[in-house]
Amino acid sequence: MAASGEAGRQWQEEVAAVVVVxxxxxxxxxxxxxLPKTGETIHGHKFFIGFGGKGxxxxxxxxxxxxxxxxxxxxxxxxTGESENQVGKDSFGNDYIExxxxxxxxxxxxxxxxxxxxxxxxxxxxxxxxxxxxIVAGANLLLNTxxxxxxxxxxxxxxxxxxxxxxxxxxxxxxxxMAHSSGVKTLFNPAPATADLDSRFYTxxxxxxxxxxxxEILTGxxxxxPADAGTAALVLLERGCQVVIITLGAEGCVMLSKTExxxxxxxxxxxxxxxTTGAGDxxxxxxxxYLAYYPNLSLEEMLKRSNFIAAVSVQTAGTQSSYxxxxxxxxxxx
Numbered sequence: 001m002a003a004s005g006e007a008g009r010q011w012q013e014e015v016a017a018v019v020v021v022x023x024x025x026x027x028x029x030x031x032x033x034x035l036p037k038t039g040e041t042i043h044g045h046k047f048f049i050g051f052g053g054k055g056x057x058x059x060x061x062x063x064x065x066x067x068x069x070x071x072x073x074x075x076x077x078x079x080t081g082e083s084e085n086q087v088g089k090d091s092f093g094n095d096y097i098e099x100x101x102x103x104x105x106x107x108x109x110x111x112x113x114x115x116x117x118x119x120x121x122x123x124x125x126x127x128x129x130x131x132x133x134x135i136v137a138g139a140n141l142l143l144n145t146x147x148x149x150x151x152x153x154x155x156x157x158x159x160x161x162x163x164x165x166x167x168x169x170x171x172x173x174x175x176x177x178m179a180h181s182s183g184v185k186t187l188f189n190p191a192p193a194t195a196d197l198d199s200r201f202y203t204x205x206x207x208x209x210x211x212x213x214x215x216e217i218l219t220g221x222x223x224x225x226p227a228d229a230g231t232a233a234l235v236l237l238e239r240g241c242q243v244v245i246i247t248l249g250a251e252g253c254v255m256l257s258k259t260e261x262x263x264x265x266x267x268x269x270x271x272x273x274x275x276t277t278g279a280g281d282x283x284x285x286x287x288x289x290y291l292a293y294y295p296n297l298s299l300e301e302m303l304k305r306s307n308f309i310a311a312v313s314v315q316t317a318g319t320q321s322s323y324x325x326x327x328x329x330x331x332x333x334x
Contacts, residue, residue: 016068019155022059076118088143212228215236275322
């Protein structure tokens with residue numbers, strides 16, 4: 001069933017400029033002095049539960065910048081299900097619906113199921129802000145073509161649609177096909193990456209945005225510098241994308257497009273990282289915002305601004321809790 005309520009009714013009347021088809025995860029975060037070695041137990045100094053999932057992260061960042069957004073996703077109902085994958089009562093799904101509403105995101109197509117638990121991400125963050133993450137996708141993998149058909153109108157009327165790979169590839173591919181055929185700009189984030197990615201993902205992506213480790217998996221090339229990223233971007237561009245962006249963490253990003261086929265490195269300012277979890281999603285959400293609301297900006301300028309916003313996010317612990325709102329950012333970003 002789809003979530004309902006005042007927020008859902010309000011957003012039905014207003015067209016969402018940014019639609020995200022993707023994942024919602026509950027983050028289980030442990031802060032530690034360092035990352036453990038294989039087989040090692042170490043003491044952490046803080047634990048907290050937060051809201052994450054690449055899809056929802058990207059949607060929240062776009063919404064906090066002022067985008068009208070809609071999230072197409074699936075969580076657990078909060079009732080005890082019969083499935084062996086769900087033990088006891090799962091309150092994470094209901095909490096997540098409320099979180100989306102609190103961020104002014106339409107929940108009309110935030111579906112709920114009794115057949116699986118809400119997705120979770122177990123995250124360990126060291127004192128340098130670096131992390132390791134294990135996700136259990138759960139209900140995210142039950143988002144299907146039937147759900148997309150119900151959301152057809154909102155997808156086809158969007159300015160930008162974002163997809164990732166924390167739902168089934170078939171679902172993301174169908175969403176990209178729907179958007180592409182309606183002239184909606186598609187922004188695809190191939191994460192988690194898989195070496196045998198269906199070739200249609202490239203041809204259906206107006207903007208193909210991945211990080212350096214994902215670029216390595218997709219191309220088989222080592223990516224440890226802007227020059228390496230440029231080489232990998234060329235390989236990806238030849239597979240049919242219109243624009244390729246490879247993010248390089250604290251370094252910035254590299255862009256390449258069909259119209260400007262020479263790689264361009266766009267550095268970002270150096271900041272003291274507290275927690276890098278979700279920084280890539282902050283970048284993607286910001287980019288979607290600029291693509292939807294500032295289409296006349298150059299791509300390079302959009303990426304500079306997205307770099308800046310992602311850099312703000314790493315200076316605070318947590319995932320969505322670290323994402324800045326428009327009111328907290330410099331006026332010249334808007």
